[in-house]
Amino acid sequence: MPRIKVLPHAQICPEGAEFEVEQNANLCESLLNNGIKIEHACDMSCACTTCHVIVRKGFDSLEEMSDVEADLLDRAWGLEPDSRLSCQVKIVDEDLEVEIPKYTINHASENH
Known part of the structure; x- marks a missing residue:
């Protein structure tokens, strides 16, 4: 079975998880x-960007993202080349390492 490694995030999972x-x-x-x-x-x-993650390992094993996901990701805070919306990612047969960005677009909006 594939394994998911979640890198530490100060609020959501300070110790990380696997x-x-x-x-x-x-x-x-x-x-x-x-x-x-x-x-x-x-x-x-697939109507917001709050579940945005950065796939640090295993990105190439994922199915290609849809145009809708790609368009939404353009609005995500902290966008990187290996960004995905976790609600649109189907885990195939390779382990993944994911990072949850420090902020979501909701956090960025609340601070302005």
Whole structure:
């Protein structure tokens, strides 16, 4: 079974985390099911960017993102070349290492 390694995040998971998931599992659901309280304001319908993650390892094993996801990611805070919306990521057969950005667009808006 593939393993997910979550890098430490000061508020969401200060110690980081690592766990196994079923093949073809959804990344956002897997994070939530393993106690990682990632935001998902649109209920995982690919209508916001609050579940944005950076895939540090295993990015090339993921299916190509849709145009809708790519357009939404353009609005994500802290966008990087290996950014994805976790609600749109299906975990195939390779381990992933993910980083949850320090802020979401909701946090950035609240501070202005």
